[in-house]
Amino acid sequence: MQINETLDRYMMPAEWETHERTFVSWPVKDSMVWPENYDELCGGYAEVIRAIAAFEPVTVIVNPEQLEKASAMCGANVEFFEISHDDAWIRDNGPTFIWNANKKLKGINWRFNAWGEKYTPYDLDNALAPKILEMTRTFSWDAPIVLEGGSIHVDGEGTLLATEECLLNDNRNPELTRFEIEALVKAFVGVDKIIWLNKGLYGDETDGHVDNIACFARPGTIAMQVCFDPDDPNCEITMENLMRLRSTEDVNGRLPEIVEILQPPARYYRGKRLTLSYLNFYFVNGGLIVPVFGGDAEAYDYAAINKLQAIFPDRRIVAVDGMPLIKEGGNVHCITQQMPLGYL
């Protein structure tokens, strides 16, 4: 038993810390809402993977029968782990890495139930995190709570951002109370303060993952996608969340500085409102991979990119086509999982 007040504390590093690599799970046709789009979806994945691989190594988790196709599409700086999985959003069922002040790593194995039992089967996806941790020789710590990586963001200094709609949803942990969920999340992620937003994007089938509406840009600064059109249900959601952010201090006593990024125009696919979000961008070493949507969103795309470039003047921003991914419900952040550069 090591007893050292500095080294004893393990916490989830902010996403902007240097990555050892990024994990992506290759899509599975059988799990798709629109399987006829499989090739288009794979193309979207490959574009994101190639974009990331220009900054850092990428490890793609692939079902054995897809290895050939995936490796042909992904290009260089990519390695493959053949692990059978059900679906392909590794942000949500992958491990959450934590580290201590010496950057010694551990991995959290959350329980995964496919966003409140929305899709089956999910047993392979629930079993994925410990397999990845075993392959990276990282200690796997089982968290007795259903939680998806996309439902939390951290500033790396002890504050966590989440939505009540998701973390407190009855379809995740019906037997646990808010108090218990807070205590467990704090214990595993190593934070002292949770800033609770209310809801995520309107129509988000993840029940309001925070990674589609807001994230830390740096400690003390939160970027948030906003909507000020009173006829759009995202307007009321924006107002409530802005009110909360403006009145909630982080663990260091700071009221967050808020960077507003305007949402693109509403877009539909086969009758369903898509959850377009620039906030689903992903930090890579020295860069930022940002989904854009084109068409009538083009002016918004540029505005978002410009605003992000202003917050992150030292990062090279790469825009990727978010449409192939969002038709299946997620985007760049949802299909990635970072392993920070630390020690085993």
Added chain:
Amino acid sequence: MQINETLDRYMMPAEWETHERTFVSWPVKDSMVWPENYDELCGGYAEVIRAIAAFEPVTVIVNPEQLEKASAMCGANVEFFEISHDDAWIRDNGPTFIWNANKKLKGINWRFNAWGEKYTPYDLDNALAPKILEMTRTFSWDAPIVLEGGSIHVDGEGTLLATEECLLNDNRNPELTRFEIEALVKAFVGVDKIIWLNKGLYGDETDGHVDNIACFARPGTIAMQVCFDPDDPNCEITMENLMRLRSTEDVNGRLPEIVEILQPPARYYRGKRLTLSYLNFYFVNGGLIVPVFGGDAEAYDYAAINKLQAIFPDRRIVAVDGMPLIKEGGNVHCITQQMPLGYL
């Protein structure tokens, strides 16, 4: 998802809260250090069970082949659950019940590894708690940490008492740090403050369970077994723990009042120092079951009983023979597990 600040908080009630019943696991001959003492040990168990059953219902967990013997020995007010188990110290592998302000119950299923892998097999004992919770129709909450019930005491108001020797021992949770162990224990038991004692009794094979040296008598008051003989290794342990208790506030800002109970004279069995302790007593509804040791300890037995009666003027104290149990390493508290009177 129920969101209610009062009802959301589940915590372990103090042992003195009214019990619905007490659980005891009937001893298993194969697991004994001295199997030739099996009948004597069963006699010791039966004496404790009969003593408790005069105050409240007792449920005895029994291996099927021992049901007849056990039921013949235990008398009235006792029911039996036939559940196969390896060993017989249900304080350590049984569920820890927690409740909220409405006394709604849940049960914690800690991991059990036979006190740091000291005995095998222990897989049946590790699986016992969820079986009991299922039979009592109580939600079972899996705690991802090795912990024995005998290694913690609570005051029911948010303070927990434990020893570093046990909870931080490398043979329990080698991958977890002190910070993580504290956070998890607080999250599950529902406490805000841990008062850390140093070591438990000299020679205690549990690696210093707190339930052999100290317990809360009421919020703000801690009873402690002390030794002031400088030639006895328990003297240094006493000094260190007294110093800590005198300088550590509980969660409500109180320095504890300390009630000292003098340890009985050292006694040996087959060359090994026995861990005689009056502090291994057990609260029952309206009473207290206290182990005594007789012989050269008789004057100490009386002194301990008198001191406990002075702290608990309204409880009927029943002394039982602690010798059959302590030769196997535990005592009254170790073989019992309370289920508080609450709601499901």
